Amino acid sequence: EVQLVESGGGLVQPGASLKLSCVASGFTFSDYWMSWVRQTPGKTMEWIGDIKYDGSYTNYAPSLKNRFTISRDNAKSTLYLQMSNVRSEDTATYYCTSTPPAYWGQGTLVTVSS
């Protein structure tokens, strides 16, 4: 059974940094491009970016490129999202997905508030 399990969310202050993780199982993680997607409290879905199966290439939504970094560790079947200088508008549930989005995690909630 395919599983993607995100972690690392929580309450964080504006301007802080946060790193999310996503552990994959049930499929060959190193064969897949992987993505991060977020959903705002108002249910708007936004694609954040993705990373090539070997970690050698990334794509980002232009509005997030300067603050968010996607990486992976194939030995640990783990995807990461490093968020820096977070803002209130980054409050959302963050999902890791395969690219294409056949597989989704359960999401981790990030709340940015002082």
Added chain:
Amino acid sequence: DVVMTQTPPSLSVAIGQSVSISCKSSQSLVASDKNTYLNWLLQSPGRSPKRLIYQVSKLDSGVPDRFSGSGSEKDFTLKISRVEAEDLGVYYCLQGTHLPYTFGAGTKLELK
């Protein structure tokens, strides 16, 4: 960015009724490899999104054939024949042709 315009925003249906959801893109979604990367997702209440359809009309494994996708270029439709209670939730279209990938605003399917 490609804008995905999804309509209607909500639908109120009776069990057994058939419904259609439209998704129009601001640019053609035909990729350089000639494929069209248009997906349909369903987010059931309290759950993560789940992909139902990829490349316009291909059903994911386990998806009932009551669901069908059609369309081309910039105009796409999801049809649900004989709606069942498990079909309720929010449907999103997602284009995977042009970076950055973009979603429609969603269509909430509710019981009448």
